[in-house]
Every structure is written in C-alpha cells, then in structure tokens.
Amino acid sequence: MKRNKITAWVAACAILISASGITSCVGDLDVEPIDPSVTTTFDQNKVFTKIYATLGLTGIEGPAGSPGSGDVDGIDEGSSDFFRLIWNLNELPADEAHCCWIDGGVPELVHGTWDASHSLVTGLYYRLYFDITLCNFFLEQTEGKTDAESVTQRAEARFIRALNYYYLIDLYGKVPFVTTVSTEKPSQVERAELFKFIEKELLEASETMKDPRTNTYGRADKAAAWLLLARLYLNAEVYTGTPQWAKAAEYAQKTINSAYSLCPVYKHLFMADNNGSSVNKANTEILLPILQDGGTTRNYGGSLYLIASTHKTDDMPAFGTTEGWAGNRCRPQLVSKFFPNGNAPAAGDADAMTKAANDDRALFFSKGRSLSIDVESEFASGYSLVKFSNLRADGATTHDSKFTDTDLPLMRLAEAYLTYAEAEVRRNGGPTAAATEAINTLRKRAHAKTETSYTLSNILDEWAREFAFEGRRRSDLIRFNRFAGNADYTWQWKGGAKDGTTLSRHLNLYPIPTKDVNVNSNLKQNPGY
Template sequence: MNTSIKSFVLAGSVMLLSAACANRLDVQPTQSIDESTALATEQDVNVTLVGAYDGMSSINVYGGAFQYTGDLLGDDREVVFGGTFTTLDELWRKTITPGNSQTTLTWNNSYAAINRANNVLSALDKVSTANRGPVEAQARFIRAAIYFELVRLYAKAWGDGDNAANLGVPLVLNPTRSVTDEDYKARNSVAEVYAQIIDDLTKAEQLAKYPPAIALLARVYLMQGNNASARDAANRVIASGLFELETDFANAFVDDNAESIFSIVVTDQDGANDMNTYYASALNQGRGDIRVQTKHLALYEANDIRGKFFNTSNAGSRTFTSKFNDRFGDVPVLRLAEMYLIRAEANFRLGTTVGATPLADINMIRARAGLAPVASLTLAAILKERKLELAFEGQQIHDIKRTKGTVGTTVFSANNLVLPIPQREIDTNKKLVQNPGY
C-alpha cells in the first residue's frame, strides 16, 4: 500500500496542528516572537516542524538545488547547460567560485532549515508523550537529510582519504537564536558528520519506524560502502509493504504515486519546483536550460521505456527529460526503485541474497522498463541500471565518488568536484577553513 507523503510525512504534526487551529487561528511565525513564548505549547512545536519541512522544501535545498548540483557536477556532456545563469553554468563546467550565489544560498538555506529542526528538538518536552516520538523522528530526519547533502557536496567524499581528518561541515545541533562568537563553529570532520547523520536516522527509525529515515539510511550506508547495513535498511523498506513499484514508469513521477517514499510537495498555492524550472522545456513551463544529449540517450537499450521518457522542442533539436514536466508536481527525493537497486548492489557485492537475489531485483526494475530479463549480472550492469533508473534525480556525482570513477578525465577526488565553502561564510566565520583549490 502506498503511504502518501502528503498525509504520512506530517502524521505526528499536521493533524494536531489542524485540530488546534480552530481555537488559535492567529499564529505568529516563531522567528518573530519572543523566545520565551515561541515554543511554549505543543501547537507551537508543530508549527515549527511544519516550518522545518518548509525550509527543507526551498528551491535552494531539496526543491531543486541539491539535485541539479549533483547532476551538473557529475555530468560529462550527457547534458548541456544552455541557460544564462552563470551560477549553474559554473557547476556544469566545474569552475565554481567561492562567491557563487547559488552555492551560497544552498548553504544558508540549509542551515536555516536545520535550525528550525533544532528548535523542534529543543522543545520536545512540550509535546505529549503519544506524539513525541513521531515529532522527534521527523525533526531528526530533516536534520540528517540536509547534513547528508551538505557533507557530500561541500566536503571530500567518504573514503577519499582519512574520514577522521578530512574537513566536513560545521555541526550545529542546538538552536541559534542570536549570533555570538560561540555560534561561529569550525568544520567537523567527515567522520563526525556521518556519525551524527546515522545517529539521527537510527533514532528516527527507533522512535517511529519512519520510512523516509530508513530509506535515507540505506543511501547513507551505501555511500559509506557499508553494504550489509545498506542492504538491510533497503530490505526493511521493501518488506514493510507500504510502497510498491508503479507498473508504468511514467507514474513514478506523478503526485501521490505508490513508490514515493519521500517527495517535496508542491502545489499551485505553495512551494516551487526548480527541477521543472531547469529541466523542463518552455512548453512545460520550464526554462529549458538543461538539455539531454545523444551521448546519454545512446545508453538505453532499444526497447527501454526509460529511453523514451523524453520530449523535444525547437523542431526536435532540443531534448528534455519528462520527469519534471509538471510545474506544480512534487519533487521526488526517495523512491522504492532505489531501494531495490541498493539491495541488489549490496547483495551482489557481499555474495548474499537477503530479501531477494540481485538478479531478481534487477530484472524487476528492467521489467518495469519494458526490458527482457537478463540471465547473469556484473557490478557494471547493476551500476548502469542504477544510472538509467535514477537519471536526473541528483545521484550522479555521488555515485561517481563512491565508486571512485571519473567525470570524463577528471578523477573523483578532484578539488573542483567539491563545492567551495561560500566566501561570505569564510569572511564572517574565521574558524572556517576553505576547501583545497579555492
């Protein structure tokens, strides 16, 4: 059974909020009222949790920026960035400057959303015992998800050198309500950031068996090369029975679909979808900036439905993915298909068959794509299925780094495949150290 993110993701908060609103309709934003009253009641905490989700949904966070940054950094002419925004062009060309306004916005908006989650976690004593677990689980998930993207983008990848010595991002785990010298944090190590991410996600699972947290945990463990834990987390999501593969590949990219584990909700009244902005043509309300090239299209087998999930404009001279055609469509973050791919890869690497054989999982993905089953597998074949299934969903640079691949002739460990710490932050916080090469 599908558990829609619109109803599930706020199960411990929105229903409570809705019930309370009948009595308190005039709710001031928590950032504009006195600290002593901002989080005085359970409703206040729920309002702040909704605000944390809203921060997470920003176009500079999971509303687009995390995803297109991962794609453009990992691209080797499978797409062309044909837009006029130099900020994204720098990402595509791997010539990012510390003053890049987009990477600065991503950093700032990410920490703003983390701060909202921290505010929720600081006021759990105001939440009833019955609701405390789900509220805490969701706040921890939000914080962990954003830190995971930050450490993957602004720091060296896990396993690229000494994780305990490589600089990650600053861990801020308490609310920042006024800025003093104590609030300027140095960068924690990559190992410390990952440890915090895993701690948050593990507790989110323990507290509420929160599916997005378990699915993200599978992705985190895969990034670390912890194949047994990645396999087991992915298997828990699959075995839960809460989600199922859509029989039609196209339906995996419509709202409220059966395989969506976590999506950023966008409506014509709230939210924005920057994946549509940059990946969709003008015919689909986008800018048409990211154009798919023949090099990518040639990767698909002749009968692969995914290889036909594109549209063209300008008399067929420009090609675009059809994953983000809906301007008000939800932005996919975690899909069940990825859980099958993680389980298949981890089982293959380990020589195990937990949940299913790697061959069965890969053939399930291939069958949905309209392809004949294969009789045998290689790691390269599994990674190719992953690349084609998750194309344009933000995983490209991270998969290249974890498998120690290349972007063209650029090695995975190159300095220009790591974002610079924003210059504004370097100038303000003297404890921050810039990444090599910038």
C-alpha cells in the same frame, strides 16, 4: 553562520518570523505570515510544519517575494529552493543534464569551474543550515515532552536534520556541526565523525517514527529512515574510507520488505496526481515526497523547475503548465544508456523513444533536436527529457495553469532495489542471483529486457536509467570513481571541452563558502579551493 537568517532570528527570540502559520499540518502548506514584532512564543505545530515546508517553499511570501522575505539571504529567492539547489549541484556537473542558460552560475556548474564564492554552492550551504537550525530549535523547545504526538514529531525532526546533514556530508564533506541554537561560531567536524552522527540519529529516530505507510502522506516514516541509512552505508567508503556494503544491503532489504510497493507505471511517478488517484498509484512507491500544489504551494523550484526547465512551449506536446523555460536538456551520454548502438529515433516523441528502446524510462523528445550538444546556448542542441509533467494520469484538471501539482519523489522505493543490488555485487566481488533479481524487478516494471547477471558498470548505467534527472547523479559517479580525478570516463562538455576532459579530483567536494570561512576562524577550506 550569521548569514543563516534563522540563527539571527532565534538569537533575537523571534523564531516565528520563519515559522509561518500553516492552516494544516502538512497537507496544503498555505502560508499565514506572522508579525515578528508581536510573536515571540513557541507554537509547536507551526514550527513543525515549517520544518517540512522548507523542503517545498522558499520564504514567507513566495514564490519570489519582496527583498528579505526568502528563507536564505544572498540568493535570488526563486533559485533558493531546497531541491532546485540540490538538483543543480548534483546534475549539472555530471553526465546527464546540460543547461543552456549563461547566467546565475550555471555555466560554472556545467563545466566544473566553480569556486568558493559560487552563488548556488553558497546558496545550498545556507539553505541546509537554515533547515538544520530550525530543527535544532524545535528539538530544544520540545525536549522532555513524552506525549505521543511530540515523540513522533521529534523523531521526524531528527530525521529531517539528518537528511540535511546527509547532503552536507555528501556535497561539502568536512563541515560546521551544530545541534543547538547558538550565536557561537560552530566547530568543523571530520567527515567520519559526521557520518557517525547521521547514522546514530537515523537509527534512534526510526525507533519512534511511524510504521511504513501509516503516517500522513508527505511526512517521513520508518522506511524513509531505513532508506536514508541504506544510502548512507552505500556511500560509507567515500565518506569514511571504510565500506559498509552489508549494512547497505540490510537496510535496503528492510525497505523493500516494508509496506511500500513499486508503482506499476513508471511515468506515473512524475505526474500531477502522483499523490494518488483512481489511476495513479505512485504514492505506494514514494517514501518521502516534497509536496507541491499549484493553488497553495508556489515557488520557482520544486517540480515547476524540473518541468519548466526541461520544456519549451512552442514545439513540445502539452506538459501541464504555461511555463517553458527551455534550459535543461540531455547530454548524449544519458541517451546512450538507452540506445548504446546510436539508434534513437531522430524525430521521436516519448512513445517512439520508449518503443525503440524497449524501456518505459527512455522518455526523450528528439523532434527538432540534435543528439550532440554542438551549441551550448541553444535548447534544441541536445535531446529533451519529458519525464516530468504537470499532467494527471486520470485526465483531471490541475489546480493552476502555471504552478504545478506534481509532488517531487525525493525518496522512492526503487532506490532500495538498486542499493541492494550494488551492495550485494560489491560485497560478493561479482554478480549474485539476489542482485540480479533486484535489478530485473525494476527492468520488468519498465518493460525492459532482463539479463542473467549485472556487473558494477551495468549497475551504474542502471542508476542513470532509473533515476535520470532526479538529483543524484554526481554522488553515484563519485562512488564509482567516474566523476573527478579519473581519465577513463568522460562526457560531452565535461571540464568545458566539447569532447570532455578530466576534472581535478578536488572537485569531488564543493568548497565551504568563502563567506563562512571569512567569519568563522574554526573553519578550514576544502583542499583545492
């Protein structure tokens, strides 16, 4: 854990090396670096802001500062972004995305051949613990404070800590557990024990978080805690061996019944004015955004990564940034979720695709592309996804020609509808009217054909249609036993074979990084690594 930079800083009584001064609480994330040689006092608002800033920034300089300026050592700062790392580990090994880059650990994720020294697997592990340590420090320094602002901030810090632990339990399983700032080597906890901690934290934090849609945009409220609880309960059988479908449905329903509402236009959720404009109402659906601003919040992760990596500058319609990295495109299995009969337009843009699919979510681009990924290193081998852009729905100009304004919808209301539907079908042993209504609510928003009932297999496909490329697919496949250790579902290049092959079951968990195992005798490696 000493490689977690913030731990060393705290131990040296200089936490504010990382707690960069920010001009407003969360709103624009302008960074004002603090000199560690003179700053040793605790500034509550600055540290609180840093807790949120770590979701959308990578260091105190950014977007790829000088060596040592990033939050996490041992990884390129541009690759160390919170969401970029989560996205890579959840999407690249699954049936939605395929990246044509041949370096940086990408091929190992695409083919399911990573090991305990993999740079991105290690990078996310330390990114999550960096954020947890920062939350621990804030909670220690504010313990006993009873003023209204401190009570609210402490509840949100507990939520963010629980969010980071959620990704640890989901991706790594049995992990080190720390709730205080210490140089002592932490002990490892069983997955079921960590589940109970996350559950308790979210239940207690939700009591003093602000009511839905009454907090500052960009900060979490009760509904975000309820939705994370619903997600936790939906995966309870994976994490603990005991399903909790009723609780998943209960907290999904609480979220649905809150003050949030679905954005009327699906594609507006992923545009540069999704924080709200005269045209774009996406902020009524987004429970927890990762704030992005091309003028003041700059890194090579976040929405820039999603937009630039899925686009190429010389053969695609305008997408709002000069950056077109030509990396991530669709595996044919994702396209087939919208075109099961193989009738996708061979030279279609997004309008042609959504019209042919009768579904607003079929945001593909096939001009100059092949459906099959025959050449892994070529971006045109595979359809492009044009779901994300830095264009505004109201037509106004964005803040920067390169860096993006599009906020990342890390948590949005649509998840509650699908969580409710899946939990209802599972606990009732088959389709129900309530589950069907929940799914049809989303399909009606997308102008897709509705059905009279949905099986679990239908629901897994619906997760892909609604949340394609949003950084969760691996987790959904594992819950349905469709990821590793099974032979009844495959996809192109699964396991490194063009037609796909079985992945070893141990790959349902990522390894504890070798670096941490080597320095902490309390840790046991996950099986298979």
